[in-house]
Amino acid sequence: QQQVKQSPQSLIVQKGGISIINCAYENTAFDYFPWYQQFPGKGPALLIAIRPDVSEKKEGRFTISFNKSAKQFSLHIMDSQPGDSATYFCAASYSGSRLTFGEGTQLTVNP
Amino acid sequence: DVKVTQSSRYLVKRTGEKVFLECVQDMDHENMFWYRQDPGLGLRLIYFSYDVKMKEKGDIPEGYSVSREKKERFSLILESASTNQTSMYLCASSPPDQPQHFGDGTRLSIL
Numbered sequence: 001q002q003q004v005k006q007s008p009q010s011l012i013v014q015k016g017g018i019s020i021i022n023c024a025y026e027n028t029a030f031d032y033f034p035w036y037q038q039f040p041g042k043g044p045a046l047l048i049a050i051r052p053d054v055s056e057k058k059e060g061r062f063t064i065s066f067n068k069s070a071k072q073f074s075l076h077i078m079d080s081q082p083g084d085s086a087t088y089f090c091a092a093s094y095s096g097s098r099l100t101f102g103e104g105t106q107l108t109v110n111p
Numbered sequence: 112d113v114k115v116t117q118s119s120r121y122l123v124k125r126t127g128e129k130v131f132l133e134c135v136q137d138m139d140h141e142n143m144f145w146y147r148q149d150p151g152l153g154l155r156l157i158y159f160s161y162d163v164k165m166k167e168k169g170d171i172p173e174g175y176s177v178s179r180e181k182k183e184r185f186s187l188i189l190e191s192a193s194t195n196q197t198s199m200y201l202c203a204s205s206p207p208d209q210p211q212h213f214g215d216g217t218r219l220s221i222l
Contacts, residue, residue, distance in 0.1 A: 009151065034210060043115070043201055043213030044154070089153060098144070098169065099211065101154040 003027050004092050006102025013109050019077040021105045023090035026071065030092040034099070035064065035075050038087045047088070048075070080109045113138045115214035117202050123220045130189040132217050134202030141207055143185035145169075145177060148199040148216070160185055161207075192221045 005024045013019045023033075034049035050057045050064040050073065057064045063076040077084055090102040118133035136143065142161055146154040146169075156169030158177040166177050174196060178186045185204075189196055197220050203211040 006153070036213075041215065043203075043215045045213065046210045049210070098156055098159055099154075100156075101146075103151055103153040 003100050004090060004102045006090050006105060008105060009103065010106045011108070013080045013107065015080065015082060015109055015111050017080050017109075019080045019084065019107055019109070020074055021088055021090070021107070022072065022074045023092075023102050024070075024072045025092050025100075027092070027094065027100075028071070029094040030100075031095065032093045033064070033066065033073050034091050035062075036089040036091065036101075038089065038104075040086075044089055077107075080107075082109045082111050085109050113140075113204070113212040115202055115204055115212050117200075117214040117217050119217050120215065121218050121220075123222060124189075124192050125222055126192060126194060128189075128192045130192050130219070130221075132187040132189075132200055132202075132219070134185045134187070134204075134214060135183055136185075136202075136204035136212070137183065138204065138206075138212075139182065140204035140212075141182075142205045142211075143179065144203040144205075144211060145175075145185065145187045146201045146203065147171070148201055154201065157187065194221050197221045 003026045035047045036044035037047040038044040061078045066073045088105045091099040093099045114137045144159040145157045160179045176188045200217045202214045205211040
């Protein structure tokens, strides 16, 4: 049973725009929510992560927004660049256990 | 930098063959993981290991087995390959309660 639902499956954004990817989870025991970025031919790499004691975390142009009551979290990419074109995965885990991944979003940023 | 090395980038095998996928990490990580990645399904956990000679089933272990005889090496075994095991296979490693580091994957085709 898929416990982390991710949307949209694909996203096309113009250079300079804002990319938004959403995830929803079911297990209220989850306490760690990372986002991974994957370029073609490469494995996923950790981009940014958040724990539920904060509602937002920002690193450069990347921001995670977290809504504990709605059991949702999202990735915002500000000033999107063609180099951001990649597949993005959200994930969740609890107490250092194994990660459960979302289905992935293929982001294309047009020049 | 953490390096997770998967022995083959591309592999073509025949139905019924026994297939070995090898993964080596150079950072003395306790945890190692095997995932398969399919479009629209994200990353699904096959098996993981928290220590040498230990293994735990993930979400889709059927048709697979694993071996961890040394801390740095985690092998995935397809006992009798079938066409529905054609996929991208990703290995990852991590210290306890730390982010996972991924290899670049093995694209396996079963004919």
